[in-house]
Amino acid sequence: MWNSLINLLFDTGIFYVDWRMIVMWAVVLVLMYLAVFKEFEPLLLVPIAFGALLANLPTEGVTNKPATAIIAPFKGEVTNLFVKAGDDVFVPRVVRQIPQKVSDMIKSQSETAAQSLGDVQTSFDAIADCTSPKAREDTFKKAKGIPTLVAIVRPEHNNPKTEKEANEADMTFKVKFQGKDLNVMGKDALVWAQSSGDITQVFVNGAGNVQTGEKIVDVYSPRSGGLYYYLQLGVLLEIFPPLIFLGVGALTDFGPLIANPKTLLLGGAAQFGVFATFIGAIMLGFTSTEAASIGIIGGADGPTSIFITNKLAPHLLAPIAVAAYSYMALVPIIQPPIMRLLTTSAERKIRMKSMRKVGRLEKLVFALVVTIFCILLVPDVSALVAMLMLGNFIRECGVCERLSKASQNEVINITTIFLGTSVGITMTGDRFIRVDTLSILALGVVAFGFSTAAGVIMAKVMNLFIKDKINPLIGSAGVSAVPMAARVSQVEGQKADPSNFLLMHAMGPNVAGVIGTALVAGFFIATLTSR
Amino acid sequence: MIICEALIPMYPSMSQLLAFSAVGFLVVMFVLLIQSLLTAAIGKAFVAFEKFKNNTK
Numbered sequence: 001m002w003n004s005l006i007n008l009l010f011d012t013g014i015f016y017v018d019w020r021m022i023v024m025w026a027v028v029l030v031l032m033y034l035a036v037f038k039e040f041e042p043l044l045l046v047p048i049a050f051g052a053l054l055a056n057l058p059t060e061g062v063t064n065k066p067a068t069a070i071i072a073p074f075k076g077e078v079t080n081l082f083v084k085a086g087d088d089v090f091v092p093r094v095v096r097q098i099p100q101k102v103s104d105m106i107k108s109q110s111e112t113a114a115q116s117l118g119d120v121q122t123s124f125d126a127i128a129d130c131t132s133p134k135a136r137e138d139t140f141k142k143a144k145g146i147p148t149l150v151a152i153v154r155p156e157h158n159n160p161k162t163e164k165e166a167n168e169a170d171m172t173f174k175v176k177f178q179g180k181d182l183n184v185m186g187k188d189a190l191v192w193a194q195s196s197g198d199i200t201q202v203f204v205n206g207a208g209n210v211q212t213g214e215k216i217v218d219v220y221s222p223r224s225g226g227l228y229y230y231l232q233l234g235v236l237l238e239i240f241p242p243l244i245f246l247g248v249g250a251l252t253d254f255g256p257l258i259a260n261p262k263t264l265l266l267g268g269a270a271q272f273g274v275f276a277t278f279i280g281a282i283m284l285g286f287t288s289t290e291a292a293s294i295g296i297i298g299g300a301d302g303p304t305s306i307f308i309t310n311k312l313a314p315h316l317l318a319p320i321a322v323a324a325y326s327y328m329a330l331v332p333i334i335q336p337p338i339m340r341l342l343t344t345s346a347e348r349k350i351r352m353k354s355m356r357k358v359g360r361l362e363k364l365v366f367a368l369v370v371t372i373f374c375i376l377l378v379p380d381v382s383a384l385v386a387m388l389m390l391g392n393f394i395r396e397c398g399v400c401e402r403l404s405k406a407s408q409n410e411v412i413n414i415t416t417i418f419l420g421t422s423v424g425i426t427m428t429g430d431r432f433i434r435v436d437t438l439s440i441l442a443l444g445v446v447a448f449g450f451s452t453a454a455g456v457i458m459a460k461v462m463n464l465f466i467k468d469k470i471n472p473l474i475g476s477a478g479v480s481a482v483p484m485a486a487r488v489s490q491v492e493g494q495k496a497d498p499s500n501f502l503l504m505h506a507m508g509p510n511v512a513g514v515i516g517t518a519l520v521a522g523f524f525i526a527t528l529t530s531r
Numbered sequence: 532m533i534i535c536e537a538l539i540p541m542y543p544s545m546s547q548l549l550a551f552s553a554v555g556f557l558v559v560m561f562v563l564l565i566q567s568l569l570t571a572a573i574g575k576a577f578v579a580f581e582k583f584k585n586n587t588k
Contacts, residue, residue, distance in 0.1 A: 268564075271560075362573065365573055369569060
């Protein structure tokens, strides 16, 4: 009886909780407080926060991958294979941050070759200790979150990012692992089990050359993948961002933009923040593709951020998506101080000329013109532009009411739940509480600030040349957080003059920002990738 | 996706970086300017057509 109770206790998830998870619970509470009690974009923040909570619990069956073949991460040579047909591989309930290559095992403060060798040997000892058949019966060892090490693959080419990485990649180590002597190099990749199951077939005998994506072993398990393994495919396969754009298009009235097309320039100016942050990120040591993905946070456009990051820097998807969505939700906090700082009281009181009414046919022509024009110029983002304009065309044509309502409600709502939780569920403590991630979050705020400032300044510059003055407060709406940024312009405008209504005027730069961010994304994809 | 033949290297120099960013920003502004002029022209055509319709009534 007593033993059964003890066994039951050890079988719970309690022992998998570590300090990072607890820190993340605090982050979740802050996000939920902002969403529920401060009402900062609750439609986004609630799913993100709840997903983040799930990410920091031992949620077996929620995110686990289905048993499938384990493949080579790149072209190279399988130098060591640690499993054979008939063996079983194991993945614990919670997988911690595990080294992806041998050089990841070297602690940053290690300076001498002997210290580095010591770090590598210690890591291999820990892997052996936590993944032996005996360790699987020990809850504390399983809780260290190390799956079975399947193989070591030596890449044909290595692409070090820094001089230090280049040195570490070429270092060789003689280590002992599972009773064998291994000769490993810093650049060697560690291939881990991705799901618990049985090895049914081994495709590599001894040391063998493999191509990128070539099967090393096949794993079978009767258990399927977790719910969010499948839902996250909507993010990874870039299905959710265009669907969100469909809904945004169906919800947005492009009339203010069409009536006052010069506000398109405000949406363009706000993209300055994207490029400023791109420069800042590169100076901080990110690659150009990573920097482009980080910079786009300044556009305050979650779907576009996901879209471009998937293409340019998929390994940064989690922090970038979280930053983009969190800052979109925090528009009412981030923007007002910058807007007030850059404008005088008299400027904030400027009343804009009322706009002409735009007819249905003109809106339909606009949707078609933007579709053709933007896709011809930046075909890389045609999925986003096409869905945005399709949604708008459905809304404005007047004969697809059911489709319009579905896009405005069911499609965007369901996608938002799945997208929000899929983003949140990537916020695991060990992945999130890192210098890289925190610097991305910091750069995101900088991007956002620059974009807001550039929009306001552009409006002031335009006022030097045009007859009908623009209230500079609507310039900040050039970031594409629709319609939050426009609402902020309205609120700030009314603080200066309670009888001044800026909302519809701000919608012009706001939707222009959506188009502008998509154009920047297209520019980055076209220029930073090969065909 | 193989990221190798790009307009700027993975680790560009400061001058490459500034030139690339300036070109990018100007390209986006230029595209939006053209889009703005196009939209304004279409708008003017619609307004003129409305006026014409009202005058002939």
